[in-house]
Amino acid sequence: MSKKKTKTKSSTTPKLKKPNLKLSSQQKFIFGSLLIILGILLCISFLSFFFTGKADQSTLTELTTRTVKAENWLNKLGAWVSDLFITRGFGIASFIFSGLLFISGIYITLDINKARLRKHWIWGTLIVIWLSIFFGFFAHKYDALGGTIGFEMNTFFQDYIGIIGTSLLLLFGLITYMAIRFGVTGHTFVNLFSKAKKDIKDDFASDSDSGYAPLDNDLTAEAEDIKSAFDLSATEVVEPTIKNYSTPKVASNEVKIETPESDVAIEVEQIAEEESETDNLSNKLVEDFGQFDPTLELSKYQFPPLDLLKKYDSEGITINQEELEENKNKIVETLSNYSIGISNIKATIGPTVTLYEIVPNAGVRISKIKNLEDDIALSLAALGIRIIAPIPGKGTIGIEVPNKNATIVSMRSVIASQKFQKSDMELPIAFGKTISNETMVVDLAKMPHLLMAGATGQGKSVGLNAVLTSLLYKKHPAEVKFVLVDPKKVELTLFNKIERHYLAKLPDSEEAIITDNTKVINTLNSLCIEMDNRYEMLKNAMCRNIKEYNEKFKARKLNPNEGHQFLPYIVLVVDEFADLIMTAGKEVETPIARLAQLARAIGIHLIIATQRPSVNVITGIIKANFPARIAFRVTSKIDSRTILDNSGADQLIGRGDMLFTQGNELTRIQCAFVDTPEVEKVTEFIGSQKAYPDAYLLPEYVGEENGTSLDIDIADRDKLFREAAEVIVTAQQGSASLLQRKLKLGYNRAGRLIDQLEAAGIVGPFEGSKARQVLVSDLVALDQLLANEGQ
Numbered sequence: 049m050s051k052k053k054t055k056t057k058s059s060t061t062p063k064l065k066k067p068n069l070k071l072s073s074q075q076k077f078i079f080g081s082l083l084i085i086l087g088i089l090l091c092i093s094f095l096s097f098f099f100t101g102k103a104d105q106s107t108l109t110e111l112t113t114r115t116v117k118a119e120n121w122l123n124k125l126g127a128w129v130s131d132l133f134i135t136r137g138f139g140i141a142s143f144i145f146s147g148l149l150f151i152s153g154i155y156i157t158l159d160i161n162k163a164r165l166r167k168h169w170i171w172g173t174l175i176v177i178w179l180s181i182f183f184g185f186f187a188h189k190y191d192a193l194g195g196t197i198g199f200e201m202n203t204f205f206q207d208y209i210g211i212i213g214t215s216l217l218l219l220f221g222l223i224t225y226m227a228i229r230f231g232v233t234g235h236t237f238v239n240l241f242s243k244a245k246k247d248i249k250d251d252f253a254s255d256s257d258s259g260y261a262p263l264d265n266d267l268t269a270e271a272e273d274i275k276s277a278f279d280l281s282a283t284e285v286v287e288p289t290i291k292n293y294s295t296p297k298v299a300s301n302e303v304k305i306e307t308p309e310s311d312v313a314i315e316v317e318q319i320a321e322e323e324s325e326t327d328n329l330s331n332k333l334v335e336d337f338g339q340f341d342p343t344l345e346l347s348k349y350q351f352p353p354l355d356l357l358k359k360y361d362s363e364g365i366t367i368n369q370e371e372l373e374e375n376k377n378k379i380v381e382t383l384s385n386y387s388i389g390i391s392n393i394k395a396t397i398g399p400t401v402t403l404y405e406i407v408p409n410a411g412v413r414i415s416k417i418k419n420l421e422d423d424i425a426l427s428l429a430a431l432g433i434r435i436i437a438p439i440p441g442k443g444t445i446g447i448e449v450p451n452k453n454a455t456i457v458s459m460r461s462v463i464a465s466q467k468f469q470k471s472d473m474e475l476p477i478a479f480g481k482t483i484s485n486e487t488m489v490v491d492l493a494k495m496p497h498l499l500m501a502g503a504t505g506q507g508k509s510v511g512l513n514a515v516l517t518s519l520l521y522k523k524h525p526a527e528v529k530f531v532l533v534d535p536k537k538v539e540l541t542l543f544n545k546i547e548r549h550y551l552a553k554l555p556d557s558e559e560a561i562i563t564d565n566t567k568v569i570n571t572l573n574s575l576c577i578e579m580d581n582r583y584e585m586l587k588n589a590m591c592r593n594i595k596e597y598n599e600k601f602k603a604r605k606l607n608p609n610e611g612h613q614f615l616p617y618i619v620l621v622v623d624e625f626a627d628l629i630m631t632a633g634k635e636v637e638t639p640i641a642r643l644a645q646l647a648r649a650i651g652i653h654l655i656i657a658t659q660r661p662s663v664n665v666i667t668g669i670i671k672a673n674f675p676a677r678i679a680f681r682v683t684s685k686i687d688s689r690t691i692l693d694n695s696g697a698d699q700l701i702g703r704g705d706m707l708f709t710q711g712n713e714l715t716r717i718q719c720a721f722v723d724t725p726e727v728e729k730v731t732e733f734i735g736s737q738k739a740y741p742d743a744y745l746l747p748e749y750v751g752e753e754n755g756t757s758l759d760i761d762i763a764d765r766d767k768l769f770r771e772a773a774e775v776i777v778t779a780q781q782g783s784a785s786l787l788q789r790k791l792k793l794g795y796n797r798a799g800r801l802i803d804q805l806e807a808a809g810i811v812g813p814f815e816g817s818k819a820r821q822v823l824v825s826d827l828v829a830l831d832q833l834l835a836n837e838g839q
């Protein structure tokens with residue numbers, strides 16, 4: 049029932065619906081035709097007005113009287129309407145209204161785009177107003193030209209801005225109209241005139257079209273409008289016919305460019321390369337704000353001046369002619385004793401060593417000279433003689449003999465050298481001076497990691513300081529960060545002062561310099577996380593290395609909101625690496641090896657120093673990833689081979705005398721000397737300046753040992769649990785270091801085992817510095833305890 053009701057209701061309420069204003073095709077046809085006819089009538093009456101208007105003046109007031117006749121071709125109504133439009137309205141310009149009516153009729157009849165019609169009306173009305181004002185100038189002679197409105201408006205303007213003002217205002221109106229309607233610009237006129245000039249020059253005969261091309265185009269556009277108004281097919285989507293409108297491609301072989309004259313020049317338009325969206329955006333950002341400057345936060349930061357470094361008296365090589373002669377004679381003599389003739393000898397004096405280059409006579413075996421190393425050392429009565437046979441790249445044999453008076457290579461001299469100052473390396477390091485007295489500057493970023501070894505007291509710590517000082521003199525705090533590991537606790541403490549400028553640390557640690565071996569593991573693992581994070585960032589930015597990434601970031605092509613940030617280089621310095629390996633074993637070796645293998649591209653570089661270059665410290669995996677190595681003096685040939693894969697380091701003279709290799713030949717260098725007070729001054733200078741709020745924070749790393757709880761599941765126990773328990777019970781001493789020693793374990797594993805033993809009730813709780821109490825008296829009791837556990 050209800051359904052029916054609704055139905056009837058809906059059928060009876062069509063009147064309430066919104067009236068449909070859309071005309072049907074028939075209605076459009078009728079209405080359009082009416083407008084066309086009205087347009088024609090209006091035009092006829094206007095035309096007639098110019099012939100009959102005067103005569104009809106008297107009839108205008110008697111429009112309603114049927115008997116009164118008018119002269120207008122459309123009689124009384126025609127006379128009245130034309131008088132209304134022309135005399136009292138807009139004058140001659142009123143013809144445009146008839147035209148507009150006519151066009152409207154056509155548009156509606158043929159259902160053509162209404163927007164265009166609206167445009168015609170707007171522009172048409174504006175032209176009518178303009179024309180009537182313009183003709184208003186001539187109203188006193190022919191009042192029908194401008195009509196009353198034109199005349200009134202004209203006089204209105206003249207009253208305020210005079211005849212010239214009004215004329216210029218009209219001119220401005222005309223210009224605006226041309227510019228907006230037809231897109232006329234200054235260039236149009238320039239082109240117009242230049243074309244016209246060219247045409248006149250070329251040929252008078254062809255003066256018709258080209259000279260007025262722009263206007264023609266406009267007219268064509270207009271004509272197109274009107275044409276399309278008549279053309280039924282224009283309402284449909286017309287496929288552009290490429291044949292007619294496309295310009296032939298110059299590059300294509302198939303398109304022939306037919307020109308009436310052979311000397312017509314083809315103008316090739318230079319097309320600027322399109323820029324991608326990110327480019328535009330980043331270019332705009334760079335334009336607006338300039339390149340991103342990572343140093344901005346510490347923009348007032350000043351690099352330490354050279355004066356902070358000391359000048360030494362014994363600097364500068366003084367040649368001792370006598371010593372040279374003496375050494376030369378001894379070398380020649382010794383060799384001749386073994387019937388080795390020399391055709392030439394040359395000396396290069398270095399800061400600590402002089403290199404004698406000899407060219408042996410033809411037919412002398414090189415190995416023979418090499419074997420004489422000890423004999424030459426004996427005859428010269430000097431330590432540290434090294435024979436290089438042959439000198440790579442030269443056809444000579446080198447004999448290095450230490451100078452009696454060694455000169456100190458000051459840090460100041462190497463930092464002040466042009467080579468260092470002008471270097472554009474990523475991480476430049478001024479090591480010292482070579483044997484030919486050249487400053488040795490190398491790029492840590494290219495090495496990419498450095499292994500330093502040498503017996504105690506031979507200059508390792510000074511070498512490390514030289515490396516760090518070089519970087520401090522060249523790199524802004526925003527560009528490089530150090531992670532310092534110093535188990536000796538005294539060597540690198542000076543760098544504490546620059547913690548908030550240059551150091552990186554773990555979020556929860558108080559001191560940035562790591563002196564506790566257990567914390568090293570966390571830091572190394574944290575660096576591994578940082579490495580992985582950086583690789584992710586590089587991947588997202590589609591960069592292959594940190595340099596590319598930072599350049600992209602500086603050019604504002606990477607969005608900080610997407611997690612991108614300027615990445616500083618991180619230099620990890622580990623002093624006394626042997627000590628670390630001893631205490632933590634695999635737990636440090638693994639992250640170090642990972643970093644060494646992978647971290648080069650993302651700007652983490654390792655410098656590892658060790659006193660004991662034995663094979664269990666410098667393992668194969670570490671060696672393989674540290675092609676750049678420095679050897680200070682070592683005590684044995686074996687150590688030299690472990691570091692350099694070559695002998696020679698055992699023949700050095702100590703005090704900063706070192707051999708450097710980057711995977712190929714060895715270079716003997718005198719390391720730059722930088723004393724502790726100098727480092728102190730430099731760090732103090734930096735430390736006294738405005739710093740970042742905190743040290744550079746590395747990602748947090750939750751070590752395994754942090755998660756240890758005492759209710760450890762029996763199944764989760766270490767494989768060595770039983771053995772560990774036996775060791776502890778036998779020794780009756782509950783210490784992790786005992787387990788480390790006896791079972792050859794790393795610190796962490798031993799610690800975990802102690803925790804498990806505590807959970808099992810075998811050892812007592814932690815008692816500070818004292819060893820834990822052992823709660824099981826002997827192995828029998830232990831067996832019993834463990835057997836009971838299993839039930």
Ligand SMILES: Nc1ncnc2c1ncn2[C@@H]1O[C@H](COP(=O)(O)OP(=O)(O)OP(=O)(O)O)[C@@H](O)[C@H]1O
Nearest residue numbers: 503504505506507508509510659703704719720721
């Ligand atoms: N480049 C150098 N020029 C001149 N003297 C140097 C140079 N390097 C080191 N020395 C001298 O050698 C001494 C010991 O150097 P350094 O403390 O660097 O040795 P080390 O190898 O670090 O020893 P350790 O491993 O015991 O710490 C310095 O006090 C200094 O007198």
